[in-house]
Amino acid sequence: MLMIEIGHTPAKKLITIRVSGRLSDSDYNAAIPEIEEAIDQVRGKLNAVVELDDLRGWDLSALWKDIKFDVRHYDDFRRIAVVGQSDAEKIGAKASGAFTSAEVEFFQHDAVDDAEAWATAE
Template sequence: MPMQLNEENGGKLLVIHVTGKLVKADYAQFVPEVDRLVQQHGTLRLLFDMTDFHGWEISAAWEDFKFGVEHYADIERIAMVGEKQWQQGMVVFARPFTKATVRYFDHADAVEARKWLDAS
């Protein structure tokens, strides 16, 4: 499966490991989990680990867009951890679809990404 979810900090932080290419079915697991955590905690912080991530199929990209619109104000911070130049560009692309503060971290700086997410 290209998407694995792990709750941390009592569910206030959701770590999403994405690998390969995401498909529409991946969002059938992801969206309900975010919905549940938002109901429990209000807002969330997300860590997207994009190690070995190759993008989305078109149907999955649409699901990602719908997710962004639905959860526009539900996420405080998003740390995107990647290893490729195009992944860094995703931060600029993501900003109009969320109220969250979004930052990119190189894979070598993953510890810094977690510190940033944990900061008040």
């Protein structure tokens, strides 16, 4: 089962990332090139909607890759909308702001459309 699914809408400078299950090193190895390609295709900064769907954590090596990716792309995102359900996901979304210059906002799982509207609003 795919743990990370990616969609890209260049006209909106938007990438959507749906994450489920427990993330492994191989999940990140598969996803990072696609995300970096989306970053390279936009002029300016990219917007993101990250949907957490039954996220059950990371393997240590996957967490390390995530941190390295965030540091390497610190200034590449303008807004990141995190969509989830739990208080832990909300806290994690707020804490992730330390690893990016982007505005980060949390939305409840039934507000995906609101999250996308916020992420792409001028």
